[in-house]
Amino acid sequence: MRWLPYGPDAVLVECDSLGEMSAVRATVTAARLPDVVEVVPGARTVLVVGRPGTSALQQARKAVEAADLEHPPGADPREVELPVTYDGEDLRLVAETAGISVEEVVQLHTGAEYTVAFTGFAPGFAYLTGLPEPLRQSRLDTPRTRVPAGSVGLAGEFTGVYPRSSPGGWRLLGHTETVLFDPRAERPALLAPGDRVRFRSVR
Structure with a gap:
């Protein structure tokens, strides 16, 4: 350090x-x-x-x-649930890469609890840790020039949601209608470091 x-x-x-x-x-x-x-x-x-x-x-x-950094102080984290429609362009690719079915991808993704490690890339974009091992996959070889707002994706050890339309190379699992960033709100970014997040399938 x-x-x-x-x-x-x-x-x-x-x-x-x-x-x-x-x-x-x-x-x-x-x-x-x-x-x-x-x-x-x-x-x-x-x-x-x-x-x-x-x-x-x-x-x-x-x-x-x-401090004992092996056992950092606990907190009372906020818990946020995000409803997701699992219809992403890369859902089958993620399943094939993991060697499992599409249904198992959804079960794994919704069955885990995630923690916001940090934010960046775009306002309101949170990098969530806790992704199950089979879903830890590389970014796309060729990034998309436009990823729609609300897209739920994964890359490496992280999963997350694109708060606004932007280029991106994450593998897309689906989308949520939840607003991740609103500059007019008292709390513009929905997610902050330390928050706990779960995804719920609405498909």
């Missing part, structure tokens, strides 16, 4: 794994340090932003260094 200055009032924590990143994020968040104004996780990094003129960054580092 490396702690790198990121301007005068922030530090970028470089982690060795997604799990370590999640533990650092959970530890700093659980510490509820009054002068830490933002905690932004990435795939292998955590950006900690402190209030100018305070010792927030030093306090955050002390909290992490004193």
Whole structure:
């Protein structure tokens, strides 16, 4: 783990794994340090932003260094259920790659509980961990130039939902009508790091 200055009032924590990143994020968040104004996780990094003129960054580092990162502090996560119609263009491809039936793909995808590890790529796009092993598949060899908003896909160890129409190379399983990002809402992004997510088939 490396702690790198990121301007005068922030530090970028470089982690060795997604799990370590999640533990650092959970530890700093659980510490509820009054002068830490933002905690932004990435795939292998955590950006900690402190209030100018305070010792927030030093306090955050002390909290992490004193923590048992193998057993990070628990929380009371929000739970979100997303109804999905499993009619994606790549549903059969995912089944063939996994060596299972389409029905089993749906059962696996809906049977798991996912955690929002971090957000990025587009406003409201959440990278969800907890994808069952047979569904962990590579991105498409040729990305699509347009993926419709609400598309539910998977790539590597992640699954997620495209909050708006955009290019993308994830394998598409289906779609949801749930709005993932609304800039006019009090909470624009539906999903935030630490949230728990389940998918429910409505087909």
